[in-house]
Amino acid sequence: MRNVPTRSPKPAQAGFSLIEIILVVVLIGGIVAFAASRILGGGDRAKYNLAKAQVQTLGEKIQQFETDTGGLPNSLEELVQSSASGWLGPYAKQGELVDPWNTPLEYRTPGDGRPFDIVSLGSDRQAGGESTAADIRLE
Numbered sequence: 629m630r631n632v633p634t635r636s637p638k639p640a641q642a643g644f645s646l647i648e649i650i651l652v653v654v655l656i657g658g659i660v661a662f663a664a665s666r667i668l669g670g671g672d673r674a675k676y677n678l679a680k681a682q683v684q685t686l687g688e689k690i691q692q693f694e695t696d697t698g699g700l701p702n703s704l705e706e707l708v709q710s711s712a713s714g715w716l717g718p719y720a721k722q723g724e725l726v727d728p729w730n731t732p733l734e735y736r737t738p739g740d741g742r743p744f745d746i747v748s749l750g751s752d753r754q755a756g757g758e759s760t761a762a763d764i765r766l767e
Contacts, residue, residue, distance in 0.1 A: 672751050675727075675728035675729060675751065676750065676751065676762075676764070678728045679727045679728050679729075679748040679750070679764045680764050682724065682727065682728070682733075682748070683733065683746050683747075683748055683764050683765065683766050684766065684767065685724075686704070686707075686720065686724065686725075686733065686746050686766075687744075687746055687766045689707055689719040689720050690707065690719075690735075690744060690746070692719055693706070693707060693710075693712075693715075693717065693719050696714045696715060696716045696717075697710075697712040697713060697714045697715055698713075698714060699712070700737050700743060700744055701735075702737075703735060704720070704725045704732075704733060704735045704746075705725070707719040707720040707725070708720055708721065708722050708725070727748040727749070727764075729748075729749075729750075729751055729753060731748070731749055731753045733746055733747065733748055734746070734747040734748075734749070739766075742766075744766075745765060745766055746765070746766045747763055747764065747765050747766075748763065748764040749763055750762050750763055750764060
């Protein structure tokens, strides 16, 4: 009789087990969540820096209003439209009177140790706060 080679049993199907797939999906989810929190957190920092620049620019526009009219505006809206003598505006657009979080900027006259103050309440839209939620004042 001839010696016929015997076949070994079929090896187990190659591939990933369900546990391996779940583990990879969980790891990818964790990486995506971490990256998203870093990216979205950067948005508030950018808005905070934009609000700082906006407050400073609006302060300069108020000074220009004062130079032209001889007095400070009673409200920020007077930078957009006014019947004051010597008014050469508009000095600002209506959209410039709100901060990047779409909260109206606060204008106070007299200010704290200066003729006027402009304040953005920050990302929390409330007085006080820390980090990007801190108030932004004219310097």
